[in-house]
Amino acid sequence: MKHKMVNLCPTSFELAGKKPNFSKWVREQLLKDQKLEERTYEYECESCSGITTSKKKRRVMLNDCCNVLSRICGVME
Ligand SMILES: [Zn+2]
Numbered sequence: 001m002k003h004k005m006v007n008l009c010p011t012s013f014e015l016a017g018k019k020p021n022f023s024k025w026v027r028e029q030l031l032k033d034q035k036l037e038e039r040t041y042e043y044e045c046e047s048c049s050g051i052t053t054s055k056k057k058r059r060v061m062l063n064d065c066c067n068v069l070s071r072i073c074g075v076m077e
Pocket residue numbers: 045046047048049050063065066067
């Protein structure tokens with residue numbers, strides 16, 4: 001394991017103290033965050049049913065094909 005210093009304000013310091021294993025918790029948060037960033041969301045075009053993919057999660061998205069809004073229809077991991 002490697003070490004990394006973190007700066008905490010009085011409030012976050014207090015909250016960190018309440019975690020039984022702060023290091024483990026930080027590792028888990030970082031890994032969870034990375035997983036979210038790796039996700040690709042799929043949007044289905046209402047016009048031609050073509051799929052547009054994006055790293056951004058939105059309810060609707062302007063697609064590449066017909067320039068109309070597409071609804072989110074899935075997530076690729
Ligand atoms: Zn289309």
